[in-house]
Amino acid sequence: MASPLVERLAQLGSSARTAVEDERGQTTFAALLERALRVRGALLAGGSRRGAGEAERPSSLEGERILLLVSPGAAWVSAFLGTLLAGGIVLPLSALYPPAELEWLASDAGVRRIVTDGELAAVAAPIAQGRAVLRVEDLERAAPGRDAAISDIAAGDPALLLYTSGTTGKPKGALLTHRNLAVQAELLRAAWGFSDHDLLLHALPLHHLHGVVIALMTSLLAGSATRMLPRFDAQRVAAEIARRSVTSFMAVPTMYQRLFEHVDRGGAPGFAAGAQALRLATSGSAALPVTLAERWRDLTGTIPLERFGMTEIGVGMSNPLDPGARRAGWVGFPLPTVEARITDDAGNAWAAGERPPGERPAADPPAPGDAAVARGELWIRGPSVFKGYLGREDATAAAFQDGWFRTGDVAERSSDGRFRLLGRTSVDILKSGGYKLSALEIEEALREHGAIAEVAVIGVPDEAWGERVVAVVVAAPGREAECATGPLRAWAKERLAPYKVPRESIVVRALPRNAMGKVVKPELVKTIAAGIAVEERGPLTR
Template identity: 45%
Template sequence: MTPPEPSLLLRRFFAVVRDRSSQLAMSDEHEQVTFAELGARVRRVAAALERRGLRGKRLALLLPQGSGWVEAFFGALASGATVVPLSHLHPEAEQRGFIAASRAEALISSRYFAQGEALADALPMHTLEELRLGSRGEPNGAATTEPFPPGNSLAIILYTSGTTGKPKGALIHHDHLGRLTELLSAAWEVNHTDTLLHCLPLHHLHGLGIALLTALTSGASIRMFERFDAARLFSAMERATLFMGVPTMHKLLLNALDDADEDTQATWRHNAAKLRLVTSGSAALPVSVGERWRQLTGSYPLERFGMTEIGVGLTNPLAGPRRPGSVGLPLPGMQIRVVNEHGEDAAPGEPGELWIAGPTVFAGYDGDPGATSASFEGAWFKSGDTAAWEAGGYCKILGRTSVDILKSGGYKLSALELEELLRTHPDIADAAVVGIPDETWGEIAVAGLLLVPHATLDEASLREWAKERVAAYKVPRRALSFDDFPRNPVGKVMKPTLKQWITERLAKPQNPPHLEGP
């Protein structure tokens, strides 16, 4: 039997380290690192992890976003370990939940990062500082990472919301990521002349695979920001060519531009015009926002369709026409179907579920063969998104097949997860969460509540309570109390009707922040 090819992702990365050694790979809040320096650091971390017996183990990764994060990530992959990226945006309880669900056996963090130190009792911690230095007597300068892990071995586990409301770990192999970077690099012509502005979270495929890994394995430089900052991004555009964001970021950048003084506006417009490519994903881009960006940069932002489970399946063309509201054409190398309710390929204009097959489609959900089986029809992954073919082979996403998955600010939220959380509040008898369209966020989560008798609750205190239990971006932005929810004969909440009720209530000029029970 022919042995599997070694990791395409690592082969691409180390080819750039070899060929572009003196070029700037990354800059962040603290330092600038060349590809040669980054490659040497990655090899050192990989060797240290191997010597500690962590080859083939699942390693949680929790570090600030920057060159150290990238060093630890590639070092873990090169050692043969599987990475479970955790987010500093999540409260400790959620981080511990992901550690338990993933069955991670160790944590890579920093002795200077309080969130990592807080998890030291959950599993053995290896600090980046220790991995860089090695232990006493360990060689660390000439460490090698070859042979690379096989391309069909597990590289990362990324968590995504499902219709059950429980996070599911998507199993993604080395070559899923390698092929993703290869396809996007070709489609978007990413190369060593590019500089990417990066402020996306690295525990999502958008920030990790589509942005960071595609740029680095194509020889592009990255200017990394720990968090979104409109003024700093506009200033950095003067020396950049690429910006990848979510619709909320694009809208907030425009808001900052509108609020700036005349001289600052002129500078920021000059800088933005230097970007050769602006992409938008993770949610639908409002056409009005896209048109403003066209005025700013000279071209409409490139929209594409991606998911944790499939990478990127469709993209508007780099050089051809980009259609507002469309996710474009099938990415070369990927296969796309729109399947109607009869299980047949839909005619142009006919809505159906978007199915995807190709070399970037994930291996399944960790420890959940039932969910994996339900998500596939043979080699085809069933996305749960409703779509339709348009003229010229372009594809338009019409919305989520399920009303219980919301997209807000580039994040995918589970209404069921939020409802379960809200029901644990002592003043809440029942909860139903729906998504309401919003120009800035795409959708906002709004909670309909049934309060216990005689209870009173205000939205501000409820939001603070929720922020202690889930990430801030998951917390419903509004909450309204009702006497009861619209229900069908078996008692199930009819969410389309509830959404209509909430929309009507929010449109009224007076909406008191205080909620009262019956």
């Protein structure tokens, strides 16, 4: 079966509509595809493994991994598409990574060639030894050649290599196929109503699924225009929204928090009116705190559309497009073609209301209408699920059972079929004093405290409790004393069951986060458990 991704790009290739807006101007779909074909031709010409007497270039890169270090914009997209059309696999990385991390990822992926641009050439230089470094500006000027027609790429061929965030261990390279990308884009186009009338404001990193697939590919393959910013900047994003020229915006919770902080400082006149005019605002990559959802509702009249996805499966669940049908704190329903199940520790699907024998309740009874009928690890299967981890057959085999991908997330399903995420089994599900607790639920309650700006709840190894529940808090300016252990425990006891109240509160200047805004909880656990002083590890302050 031919690649549906390539077929869709061919359909868009003659369109005069704008595909990408960046700092250099507008690029139509037709111009974008022409640039991509030139990149393709140059990569194929430079990738020949034939002898000196054989001048004909290969028709495919045959799965060669091409590292992409290009600034966001039309050039990034042309390099990305050109590699896919040549039969290569794109490995997009961040210019913010230190050289040692770039080198590790490039080596793990077996990269031989790096595509960069003039702005980021210096970032690529430290990892250039033994690898060819190509400028996208030069590739786009190359002649397409006689074989400019798109090669016959199969739907199951790998297209994209994305490394997991590494919040719970060493990153692994997840291989996504042409079919994965095309199915994901079509699911979200239909679910979120994208069309050629849309203009997406894009300020997400392009080395994660959220930025490159969920946002960019959904918009691109729907025939929508995408305004690509060089990076997220709250002032710039707020101004773009205030102009009321964009119709959709995708973000992570941290971005919403930074936007509110900017607005609270008196910035972005007209931001509220612009936000209200958005057809769609989504949140993903981490659980959206209900407090942020309600703040957006106060501003616009509706909560952001929250969904659940991960590198290996794409977006598997989504709240409805209809704002009135969304529910804060829940990630909605499985998308068409996606199957979801809740399992116990042995992998058995749970029946209504079941709980492992002898286990105490993990949470207080849900509110009316949110009655949970099952709780356990979430498993997913469907055509958007990834191919496997590059070079890690054991990890790939361990990630699947009977065709189901084991997400490692604990979830609950309500009586009406909605799902809510309670956290990662490895960092967010705490076992303390015989109870199974959701760190996300405790965090949600603590965010109601006016003195708490940010919070992460973790479990620190403890001989008596198994795990000691600890709240790591960023205090609002001047209110650190209210976040100390004694006052915070007294406040929490009035709102949480006794076994959920954190036994300790630690005030810090900032929480360690990865590029997508997720708190790196293992780093917090390791630092606090080791009792490392502030002077040795920076932001942690007891």
